[in-house]
Amino acid sequence: MSFLIAESLDDALAAIAAGARPIAGGTDLVVGARHGKEALPDELVAIDRIDQLAEIGPGPGGIRIGALVTHATLMTDPLVVAEFTALADAAALVGSPSTRHVGTLGGNVMNASPAMDTGAPLMVLGAVADLQSVGGSRSVPLDELWTGPGTTSAQADELLIGVTLSSAPQRSGSAYVRLEYRRAMEIAVVGAAAAVTLGDDGTIAAAEVALSAVAPTVLLVEGVGDALVGRDPESAASAAAGLAGEQASPISDLRASDSYRRHCVGVMAKRAVVAAARRAAGEDIAVPVNRSIGIGAA
Amino acid sequence: MSESFDLEVNGVAYPVSVDQSRNLLSVIREEIGLTGTKEGCDDCECGACMVLLDGQPVNSCSYLAVQAQGRSITTVEGVMQGDEMHVLQRKLLEEGGVQCGFCTPGMIMSAHALLDRTANPTPEDVRIGLSGNLCRCTGYAKILAAVEHAAAELG
Numbered sequence: 001m002s003f004l005i006a007e008s009l010d011d012a013l014a015a016i017a018a019g020a021r022p023i024a025g026g027t028d029l030v031v032g033a034r035h036g037k038e039a040l041p042d043e044l045v046a047i048d049r050i051d052q053l054a055e056i057g058p059g060p061g062g063i064r065i066g067a068l069v070t071h072a073t074l075m076t077d078p079l080v081v082a083e084f085t086a087l088a089d090a091a092a093l094v095g096s097p098s099t100r101h102v103g104t105l106g107g108n109v110m111n112a113s114p115a116m117d118t119g120a121p122l123m124v125l126g127a128v129a130d131l132q133s134v135g136g137s138r139s140v141p142l143d144e145l146w147t148g149p150g151t152t153s154a155q156a157d158e159l160l161i162g163v164t165l166s167s168a169p170q171r172s173g174s175a176y177v178r179l180e181y182r183r184a185m186e187i188a189v190v191g192a193a194a195a196v197t198l199g200d201d202g203t204i205a206a207a208e209v210a211l212s213a214v215a216p217t218v219l220l221v222e223g224v225g226d227a228l229v230g231r232d233p234e235s236a237a238s239a240a241a242g243l244a245g246e247q248a249s250p251i252s253d254l255r256a257s258d259s260y261r262r263h264c265v266g267v268m269a270k271r272a273v274v275a276a277a278r279r280a281a282g283e284d285i286a287v288p289v290n291r292s293i294g295i296g297a298a
Numbered sequence: 299m300s301e302s303f304d305l306e307v308n309g310v311a312y313p314v315s316v317d318q319s320r321n322l323l324s325v326i327r328e329e330i331g332l333t334g335t336k337e338g339c340d341d342c343e344c345g346a347c348m349v350l351l352d353g354q355p356v357n358s359c360s361y362l363a364v365q366a367q368g369r370s371i372t373t374v375e376g377v378m379q380g381d382e383m384h385v386l387q388r389k390l391l392e393e394g395g396v397q398c399g400f401c402t403p404g405m406i407m408s409a410h411a412l413l414d415r416t417a418n419p420t421p422e423d424v425r426i427g428l429s430g431n432l433c434r435c436t437g438y439a440k441i442l443a444a445v446e447h448a449a450a451e452l453g
Contacts, residue, residue: 002299003318003364023365030321031342031360040319046365072354096430097408098348098355184429185343 005046009053009132009161015045017134017157022047024068025102027095028111053106053161056080061139062166064130067106067159072097074105074118081287083167085279086121086174086193086272092288093117093176096184106160109145112152112217119146119218120193121176123210127165131158139164146217171205172197173279175289177271178212179264181255183291188212189256190265192244194272196233198280204228204236209273214248214265221247221269233277240273241266303367307332308376314363322366323347323358326373334374334403338432345431348404349373355411355430374403377410385451386410389444397435405431409445419449 004020006012016022021041023029025048033040047053047068054068056077063079065087074080074091081088094100094108094117108118109129119142128139131154145152154160168174178191191212199205207228209221221243228236250261275289286292302315307330314329326349327333335358338346342360349358350372377384386406389395396402405428412419412427419427424445433441 001318003301003362005365005367023362026361026365027342030362033319034321034360035341044318044362048365095342096345097411097427098345098357098430099342101354102351102356102361184426 001040002043003046004044006050009050012045012047012050013132013134013157013159015043016159019043019156020045022159024048024104024107025070027099027103028107047159048104059130059162059164061128062164064162064164065105066162067104067109069105071095071100071103071105071108071118075100075287084121084125084165084174085287086124086176086195086276087118089176089288089290090117090121090191090193093178093180093186093290099185105163109142109163110152110154110160112146112148112150114149114215114217115188115191115213116218117176117178117188117191117212120191120210120212121174122163122165123218123220124174124193124195124208125165125168126208127163129154129160130162130164131155132161133157133159137161142218143220148216168195169197171199171280173276173281175272175275175279175285177268177275177289179268180290187255190214190248190250190261190268192265192268192272194240194269194276196236196273196276196280198233198277202281203230203232204277207236207240207273207276209240209244209269211244211248211265211269214244214250214261216249219247228273233274236277237270237273241270244269301364303364305330305363305366305371306369307371307373309370316363318362318364320363321359322349322356322361322363322371325363326358326371332373332375336400336403338400338404343432344401345404345408346401348407348431350407350411353411353414355408357430372407372410374406377406384410385448386413386445389448389451390441393440393444393447395436395440395444401431401433401435405433405441409448412445413449413452417449417453419446421446424449
């Protein structure tokens with residue numbers, strides 16, 4: 001095994017082009033290796049000291065959140081909490097304080113677990129993944145990035161340098177809720193994110209819903225816009241629950257059966273739409289929604 | 299491959315020469331000889347191995363030692379102030395928050411990180427701050443009380 005600490009993005013990209021795998025907090029890679037899931041890669045390049053990848057701010061095409069931004073930062077950053085609230089909801093639920101302090105957004109995205117907490121929020125917020133290699137850079141919509149459990153369409157020489165999101169219009173809000181059996185060190189049994197924009201009459205003007213842990217990848221629910229627009233939030237939330245249950249293709253495992261997941265993801269979708277609409281209407285619901293109004297907890 | 303580097307633990311630079319795949323916990327315990335930090339689950343779940351890395355809590359069982367070079371590590375041995383116990387240690391003893399003691403170093407490090415960044419934590423703040431640490435003896439109530447009392451004493 002070889003291990004290099006990259007001092008710059010160029011250093012990191014060169015190492016990755018030569019075959020090294022990136023490591024930031026190591027909360028998936030090292031834990032997986034110690035648990036016997038997968039051996040550590042032969043060549044590692046530590047990217048956690050590349051400060052430019054730990055920034056949140058204006059970038060080409062919107063707000064760039066760097067790949068090295070930690071969950072601890074996401075859950076408290078004023079811009080993220082104000083504009084991309086569902087992402088803060090999700091980050092606040094990840095692991096424990098130690099996981100959140102070393103675990104990064106980039107690691108969560110590229111580990112590509114369908115149960116990841118930040119994925120559904122990023123999807124409803126319209127985020128794109130910014131990939132860079134020695135040869136150039138490209139941006140990929142998340143539904144094209146995630147190709148299956150633990151797999152992405154990124155090339156071996158590409159590094160995720162961040163995600164780019166656009167600010168939502170006035171009277172918009174978002175929320176992420178998950179079903180959990182305990183309050184810490186938990187993985188979503190199922191989860192749902194919603195982003196909602198309200199019209200002047202208080203009905204839904206635009207909406208997106210995405211689901212965690214009910215498909216091989218995080219799933220953007222189809223037809224949400226058509227089904228929800230023009231409805232009041234309560235009735236829109238029920239419609240979202242129906243679509244979520246229909247489109248989910250969950251598995252049974254030791255955490256839940258497929259039928260339980262299919263039912264509960266509808267409940268989570270409904271609650272996410274209601275919370276997002278309340279935030280869109282100006283209500284201050286503290287991050288994370290799971291804790292502040294007690295929804296999501298079993 | 300083996301690599302030689304300095305690891306700064308509790309303000310002391312320890313030269314170590316270890317395989318690059320070694321976790322921070324094993325190097326602190328077996329190479330440096332500070333055995334206050336414990337191995338519990340070895341799976342990033344129980345918090346017995348908690349240390350501070352540049353002041354933030356990290357599960358040392360699941361962090362590569364080579365990745366900690368150039369950073370400042372604090373273990374439970376580093377929280378004593380001279381011969382005086384840290385207020386967290388004293389309150390844990392006073393409240394009966396220590397039974398078998400195996401989780402205690404990790405609890406202290408998580409609580410330390412919490413109190414460093416939150417001057418007057420609410421009971422909920424304390425619960426969240428310790429949410430990555432398991433205890434199988436105490437039932438937690440006395441640990442939570444100890445941390446709240448330590449926070450009150452620190453003001």
